[in-house]
Amino acid sequence: MNIPFLDKWRARHQTERSPLGTFFDRDPKGAAELLAECELLRARAETAGVRLDDTPRSLGALDQLPPRWRDDPEELPWIGNDAGLYLGTVLVRTVPGAVWRLRPDGQPVVRLASGREFDVVAAGLDWATTGTPELSQVYAEAAER
Incomplete structure (x- = not known):
């Protein structure tokens, strides 16, 4: 069905930045802090006696x-998402030149000084689902570049 006013509305709203994208632009440090929360992962780690101190x-x-x-x-996808965001947090806080960036689809990724990007959320989901690649392995690969 062709409804002209809906086509115009869709075109206008598809080009607008998401609220998260606007937040990233306005306050990148605040956005990084928000992504670093990873509450569920931190709670599960604490229960297991693991302290998440944002280090490799x-x-x-x-x-x-x-x-x-x-x-x-x-719980699995939430843990995976948190694991990816935690991996990204460690990268941004410890690898010189690493920064958070939002892709056009709204997915947060980590961009290294070299320009290479890591989809840390996908890596976290893979880790949570299968155990591979290990988070420390992804970190090592990113940090050596």
């Missing part, structure tokens, strides 16, 4: 956790 060492500790979240299909 903590990624290795996460890799060693028993993947109990795989038993809960509702």
